[in-house]
Amino acid sequence: xxxxxxxxxxxxxxxxxxxxxxxxxxxxxxxxxxxxxxxxxxxxxxxxxxxxxxxxxxxxxxxxxxxxxxxxxxxxxxxxxxxxxxxxxxxxxxxxxxxxxxxxxxxxxxxxxxxxxxxxxxxxxxxxxxxxxxxxxxxxxxxxxxxxxxxxxxxxxxxxxxxxxxxxxxxxxxxxxxxxxxxxxxxxxxxxxxxxxxxxxxxxxxxxxxxxxxxxxxxxxxx
Numbered sequence: 379x380x381x382x383x384x385x386x387x388x389x390x391x392x393x394x395x396x397x398x399x400x401x402x403x404x405x406x407x408x409x410x411x412x413x414x415x416x417x418x419x420x421x422x423x424x425x426x427x428x429x430x431x432x433x434x435x436x437x438x439x440x441x442x443x444x445x446x447x448x449x450x451x452x453x454x455x456x457x458x459x460x461x462x463x464x465x466x467x468x469x470x471x472x473x474x475x476x477x478x479x480x481x482x483x484x485x486x487x488x489x490x491x492x493x494x495x496x497x498x499x500x501x502x503x504x505x506x507x508x509x510x511x512x513x514x515x516x517x518x519x520x521x522x523x524x525x526x527x528x529x530x531x532x533x534x535x536x537x538x539x540x541x542x543x544x545x546x547x548x549x550x551x552x553x554x555x556x557x558x559x560x561x562x563x564x565x566x567x568x569x570x571x572x573x574x575x576x577x578x579x580x581x582x583x584x585x586x587x588x589x590x591x592x593x594x595x596x597x598x599x600x601x
Contacts, residue, residue: 402554415499421509428516465589476565511590523547
């Protein structure tokens with residue numbers, strides 16, 4: 379692979395991206411704590427990192443479709459809103475089911491969670507969720523799978539390789555929730571599939587980010 383080629387640059391960015399992606403694997407279950415809400419500097423840094431990753435890889439367009447008909451459909455506002463509503467509903471139902479199942483297995487949540495008690499705390503909490511949703515959708519639903527697909531585009535058995543690329547990206551996202559327990563890993567894997575389909579069908583990250591953000595915010599009332 380030659381230096382300074384698009385493939386080499388994407389490979390470098392892919393390896394750089396794996397660093398923050400793999401960090402949650404080293405966290406200990408039960409150590410996550412939301413006992414106070416401050417300005418989310420860490421989430422801001424990750425979101426800025428995602429912006430750099432996206433903007434510096436023009437070979438991986440945010441929006442791409444197979445034909446003109448799909449392209450026109452994917453640009454429709456109502457089409458994206460419909461996907462947003464369906465994705466949010468699916469994420470909520472799956473999360474509720476996992477929480478109920480978790481209550482039957484363990485008595486105490488592995489997350490020390492405090493609801494924001496004033497407007498300032500709620501604003502920081504909302505910003506935290508928004509930046510996290512942007513980062514995760516940009517990296518996990520767009521960059522990681524699309525970069526893998528691009529880097530392996532010359533493999534002979536492309537169909538099987540595409541499946542493997544999706545499995546790898548899904549596994550990385552799911553294992554990023556391992557410190558929350560097995561059920562959270564399963565929930566994250568299912569969420570990845572739903573949000574990835576949303577991106578592929580709409581050709582945009584916006585519906586997934588909106589659904590992801592609203593889903594996170596709704597957990598304030600369920601956890």
